[in-house]
Amino acid sequence: DQQVKQNSPSLSVQEGRISILNCDYTNSMFDYFLWYKKYPAEGPTFLISISSIKDKNEDGRFTVFLNKSAKHLSLHIVPSQPGDSAVYFCAASGDTDKLIFGTGTRLQVFP
Amino acid sequence: EPEVTQTPSHQVTQMGQEVILRCVPISNHLYFYWYRQILGQKVEFLVSFYNNEISEKSEIFDDQFSVERPDGSNFTLKIRSTKLEDSAMYFCASKPGQTFTGELFFGEGSRLTVL
Numbered sequence: 001d002q003q004v005k006q007n008s009p010s011l012s013v014q015e016g017r018i019s020i021l022n023c024d025y026t027n028s029m030f031d032y033f034l035w036y037k038k039y040p041a042e043g044p045t046f047l048i049s050i051s052s053i054k055d056k057n058e059d060g061r062f063t064v065f066l067n068k069s070a071k072h073l074s075l076h077i078v079p080s081q082p083g084d085s086a087v088y089f090c091a092a093s094g095d096t097d098k099l100i101f102g103t104g105t106r107l108q109v110f111p
Numbered sequence: 112e113p114e115v116t117q118t119p120s121h122q123v124t125q126m127g128q129e130v131i132l133r134c135v136p137i138s139n140h141l142y143f144y145w146y147r148q149i150l151g152q153k154v155e156f157l158v159s160f161y162n163n164e165i166s167e168k169s170e171i172f173d174d175q176f177s178v179e180r181p182d183g184s185n186f187t188l189k190i191r192s193t194k195l196e197d198s199a200m201y202f203c204a205s206k207p208g209q210t211f212t213g214e215l216f217f218g219e220g221s222r223l224t225v226l
Contacts (some may be wrong), residue, residue, distance in 0.1 A: 032212055034212070034213045034214065038172070041220075042219050043156065043204075043217030043218050043220050044213045044217045045217070046215065048132060049212050049213055089154060090156075091213065093213040096159075097142070097154040097166075097167075098144075098169075099156060099215065100147075100156070101154040102153060103152065104153065
């Protein structure tokens with residue numbers, strides 16, 4: 001049951017450049033989409049979310065884009081910083097408040 | 112900054128033993144959750160809890176699992192008879208009210224190793 005998929009297990013980006021993390025979903029009934037960041041030995045930390053009625057949400061260096069027709073969302077981080085190196089999880093919620101997570105993408109930002 | 116705290120950080124147990132994982136959610140939060148992540152896999156929903164009762168549970172959350180909020184501050188997950196496949200990182204999470212943005216506040220996790 002892979003309702004939320006992150007097909008890239010890892011991504012490596014140079015400091016200062018843009019990081020683009022992608023996520024696909026199958027359930028058109030999802031209301032909210034979220035990105036969480038996770039460092040080793042820590043719990044997931046909320047980063048940014050977007051409602052299904054919007055196509056873009058921006059918060060500082062982080063922007064999430066939603067393409068409902070393609071059932072695809074992406075997280076853009078610009079400029080990328082070494083401290084952004086972490087595992088990024090895409091998640092979605094629908095008519096209940098449980099989150100359905102993707103498998104995560106490990107981002108490494110190198111100097 | 113208020114945070115969700117979990118104990119123990121790591122527990123090793125023998126198969127068939129009972130385990131209790133403890134969580135102290137953020138004090139004014141009303142909704143509580145347990146998620147788990149088996150090594151190398153995605154974070155999976157186990158159960159949600161509100162107003163002293165389970166709101167929703169996944170198919171993972173079978174009769175071997177139970178949750179309790181015994182004293183108004185702690186939120187516990189009990190696994191009655193652990194199996195090897197219960198080995199995972201267990202995350203407690205909470206949120207203040209019935210928001211629909213999905214933002215949850217997670218603890219650092221309790222790693223359970225079943226031998």
